[in-house]
Amino acid sequence: MGPAMPILEFMKALKNGRHFFLIAGAMIAVLVAGNAIGTIYYGKKEALELAFGKGAQVEILSLFLTDSQVEEIEQLARAKLESKLFTFYVGRNEGELLGYAAIESHTVRTKPETLLIILTSRGELDKIYTLAFHEPPEYQPPQRWFAQLYHRQITELNLNYGIQGITGATLSSRAAVSSARKVLAIYQVVIKEKY
Known part of the structure; x- marks a missing residue:
């Protein structure tokens, strides 16, 4: 029943x-x-246009991580990976590398959030957009909050150590910082030297 x-x-x-x-x-x-709680702001096509602009050529880079890569990434990111499979998107315009993007989903409290994390062609954290947020809206970090994360090294991405938390949305801000560290760590361990 x-x-x-x-x-x-x-x-x-x-x-x-x-x-x-x-x-x-x-x-x-x-x-x-x-x-009805929850909002989807962008679909995948719109997200990739946010990352690279209209007309960019987008390559899907499916990564199958080895156990040693997972261990190295988790140590660098100070966060656990939920899967050994990870997808990056590589944007190009007439052969010129524009940058990288990853769509990262995680649970904030009890419901999911999906972020678009964009890296420059040199692998620096450039932008973060909320694609979907299913927790109550008061727990969602505003777009201006993400700006304090941009162009920082992975070791500098720590809440309350140069990055201000959000009163009433501590779990959301922690989850966003953790996602950014994971994407940066995967870039450094797997993509940086190969692509």
Whole structure:
């Protein structure tokens, strides 16, 4: 018996009552509102245009990390990787390297957030955009907050050590910093010398 079963039984019991439609409408409104938290700002195509501009040629770089690479990346990033598979996007314009991008998803509190993390052609953290955020909006870091992370070395990406946290959104800011460190670490360990 699924979680919706008691609600269905309750509605059947009320079916003969005159308040059925009022109560049923209120229950549906509550269920819909409970699932409506979260915003998707950009799709993948829009995200890659944010990263490299319209008309750029985008190469998909699928990385299958070895155990030793995972260990090195986790030490450098001071964060755990959830998978040995990671995808980078490489942007070019008429053969000229524009930079790299990664789409990083993680759980903030109990719901997911997806960030677009953009690196310059030299592998520096250039921009971060929120692609989707499913926690309550008050926990979402504003775009101007991300600016303090740009063009810092991976060792300088520490909350409260040169990077201001966000009151009421500590987990979100920690997750964003951790994602940026992971992307930078993967770039340094796997991509920097090979591409």
